[in-house]
Amino acid sequence: MLDILPQWMKDGIGDDLLFWLGYFTNGKHLTWYASVQYTLAAALFGALTALVMGLAGAALRNARFGPARLVGALYINMVRGVPDVLFFLFFPLAFEQLVELIRAQAVCTPEGLAANAGQWPPCDAANWFLGTPEYLALACVSLGIVYGAFAASVISGAMNAVPRGQLEAARAFGFSRAQVLWRFHIRQMWIYALPGLSNVWMLIIKATSLLSLLQIADIVLWADRLGAPNFTRSAGLVHPDWRWGYYLVLLVFYILVTFLSEKVFAAVTRWAGRGMSVANPA
Amino acid sequence: MTDLFAPLLNDLAILARPALFNIYFAFASIPIGFVLAIFMALGKASRNALVSSLCRGYIYAFRGSPFFIQLFMFYSLALAFNLSLWKPLGIDGIVLNPLVLGPAILALNTTAYSAEIFYGALMTVPRGEVEAARAFGMTRSQQFRSVVWPHLIRLAWPAYTNEVVFLFHATALVYFTLPVIDDQKDLMNMAGELFEKDYNAVLHFSAAALYFLAISLAIFLVFGLVYRHLTRHMPGAVPLRFRMNRS
Numbered sequence: 320m321l322d323i324l325p326q327w328m329k330d331g332i333g334d335d336l337l338f339w340l341g342y343f344t345n346g347k348h349l350t351w352y353a354s355v356q357y358t359l360a361a362a363l364f365g366a367l368t369a370l371v372m373g374l375a376g377a378a379l380r381n382a383r384f385g386p387a388r389l390v391g392a393l394y395i396n397m398v399r400g401v402p403d404v405l406f407f408l409f410f411p412l413a414f415e416q417l418v419e420l421i422r423a424q425a426v427c428t429p430e431g432l433a434a435n436a437g438q439w440p441p442c443d444a445a446n447w448f449l450g451t452p453e454y455l456a457l458a459c460v461s462l463g464i465v466y467g468a469f470a471a472s473v474i475s476g477a478m479n480a481v482p483r484g485q486l487e488a489a490r491a492f493g494f495s496r497a498q499v500l501w502r503f504h505i506r507q508m509w510i511y512a513l514p515g516l517s518n519v520w521m522l523i524i525k526a527t528s529l530l531s532l533l534q535i536a537d538i539v540l541w542a543d544r545l546g547a548p549n550f551t552r553s554a555g556l557v558h559p560d561w562r563w564g565y566y567l568v569l570l571v572f573y574i575l576v577t578f579l580s581e582k583v584f585a586a587v588t589r590w591a592g593r594g595m596s597v598a599n600p601a
Numbered sequence: 602m603t604d605l606f607a608p609l610l611n612d613l614a615i616l617a618r619p620a621l622f623n624i625y626f627a628f629a630s631i632p633i634g635f636v637l638a639i640f641m642a643l644g645k646a647s648r649n650a651l652v653s654s655l656c657r658g659y660i661y662a663f664r665g666s667p668f669f670i671q672l673f674m675f676y677s678l679a680l681a682f683n684l685s686l687w688k689p690l691g692i693d694g695i696v697l698n699p700l701v702l703g704p705a706i707l708a709l710n711t712t713a714y715s716a717e718i719f720y721g722a723l724m725t726v727p728r729g730e731v732e733a734a735r736a737f738g739m740t741r742s743q744q745f746r747s748v749v750w751p752h753l754i755r756l757a758w759p760a761y762t763n764e765v766v767f768l769f770h771a772t773a774l775v776y777f778t779l780p781v782i783d784d785q786k787d788l789m790n791m792a793g794e795l796f797e798k799d800y801n802a803v804l805h806f807s808a809a810a811l812y813f814l815a816i817s818l819a820i821f822l823v824f825g826l827v828y829r830h831l832t833r834h835m836p837g838a839v840p841l842r843f844r845m846n847r848s
Contacts, residue, residue, distance in 0.1 A: 397814075400814040400818070401817075405809060521665075525669075526667070528667035529669060546677070562677035574661070
C-alpha cells in the first residue's frame with residue numbers, strides 16, 4: 320500500500336511514522352475497514368425493513384377489523400418483551416431450519432433420512448449452507464422485524480397525533496377515504512413520527528454491532544482478530560493484547576455515526592415540518 | 602395435550618437456574634446505576650461548566666455506542682491491566698470475575714441512560730415551587746429533599762421503568778463477551794446449549810423468551826405499584842404504560 324508514496328514523501332515523514340502507516344494499511348487492516356460495508360448495509364436495509372414492518376404493524380394496530388388490531392398489538396408487545404439479541408439469533412436459525420425442512424420433503428431419500436435420524440438437517444442433501452450474503456439478508460430481516468415493532472408503535476402514535484380537524488376538512492372537501500389517508504393522514508403523520516423514528520434508527524445502528532454473532536466478519540469480529548495478542552514463531556511476540564484500543568476505535572465510530580444521524584434527522588425534521596404549524600416538533 | 606407441553610415445561614425447569622443469573626446481573630447493577638445516575642443528572646444540570654460538560658460527554662458517549670462494544674472494550678481493558686495491576690494487587694480474581702465485571706459494565710451503561718431520563722425530569726420540575734422553597738429560606742439540600750426530589754422521581758418513573766426493562770434485556774449480552782465459568786450459565790447460554798443438543802430452535806428459544814417476557818412483566822408490575830404510590834396524591838394520574846424510549 321505504501322509503495323504508491325513517492326520517495327521524497329517517505330523520507331519526509333520518518334521511519335517511525337512510516338512503520339505505523341504501513342501497519343495500519345496492511346491487508347488485514349484494509350479488510351477491517353472494508354467490513355464497515357456489512358454494518359452499514361445491515362443498518363440501511365434493516366431500517367428499510369423496519370419502516371415497512373412499522374407501517375404494516377401500525378396499519379394492523381389501527382385497523383377497524385378487531386382480530387387485525389389484536390395481531391398488531393400482539394406483534395408490537397411480543398417483540399418488545401424479549402431482548403433483541405434473542406430474536407436476532409433465533410430468526411435466522413428458525414428460517415434456515417424451515418427452508419431445510421421444506422427442501423427435505425423433495426430431496427431426501429429414505430436412506431438419507433435414516434442416516435441422519437435424530438439430527439439436523441433431516442438428510443445431508445437438504446443441508447442449506449449459509450454464507451455471509453445469506454446471513455446478512457437474514458440479519459436485515461430480523462432487525463426489521465424487531466425494530467419494526469418499535470417503529471409500529473411510533474407510527475401508530477403519530478397517526479393518532481394528526482389533528483382530527485385536518486382530516487375532517489379534507490373529507491368536507493370531498494376527498495375519498497383513500498385520498499384522505501394517503502394525501503393528508505400519512506403525509507402529516509411523518510412530522511409527529513420523526514423524533515420516534517430517529518430513536519428507532521439509533522437503536523438499529525447500535526444493534527448492527529451484533530452481526531458478528533451470525534458469523535459475519537464485520538468490524539467487531541475484525542477488531543477482535545486484529546487486537547488479539549499476536550505471536551509468531553519467527554518474530555516472537557509481535558504485539559501484546561491491543562483489543563481495548565481497537566474496541567475504543569469502534570466506540571468512537573459508533574458515537575460519530577450517532578452524531579451524524581442526529582444532524583441528518585434534525586435537518587429532515589426541519590424539512591418535513593416546513594409549512595406546518597407544529598409547535599416544537601422535536 | 603400434556604405431551605405437547607411436556608418439552609416446554611422441561612425446558613422451563615432447566616432454564617430456571619440460568620434465569621437467576623440474568624436477574625442477578627440486573628439486580629446488582631440497577632441500584633448502583635440509579636444512584637450514579639442521580640448524581641450524573643445533577644452534574645449535567647450543574648452551573649459549573651467543567652462538571653456539566655464532563656457529565657454531558659459521559660452520557661452522550663454511553664448512549665451513542667452499543668452496549669455490546671462497551672462490554673468488549675471494558676473487558677479487554679480489564680484484561681490488559683491484569684498483569685501490571687490486578688495480579689500484583691492480588692485482586693485479579695475479583696476484577697476479572699464476570700459476576701463482578703458484568704454488573705459493573707451494566708451499571709456504567711445504565712447510569713448514562715437513566716441520567717438522561719433524570720435530567721429530563723429535572724428540567725421539568727416546576728420552577729415556581731423551587732422559588733417558593735427558596736423564599737421560605739430553605740437550604741439547597743432542603744430544597745432538593747422536599748421539592749425537587751419528589752417531583753423528579755415521579756416525573757422520571759415511567760421512563761425509568763422502561764430503562765430497567767431494557768437493562769434486563771441487555772443482561773442477555775453479558776455472556777456473549779465475558780467468560781462462562783463452570784455452570785454460571787445465563788438464559789442465552791443455556792438456550793444455545795439445549796439447541797446444540799437437538800436443534801429444536803423454536804422450543805428452546807421460546808422457553809428463554811418466555812422467561813424474559815415474564816420477568817419484564819414482573820418488573821412492570823412492581824414498578825407500576827411504586828408509581829401508584831408516587832402518584833397517590835394526584836387525582837386522575839395516568840397509570841404506567843409500556844413505552845419505547847431507550848435510545
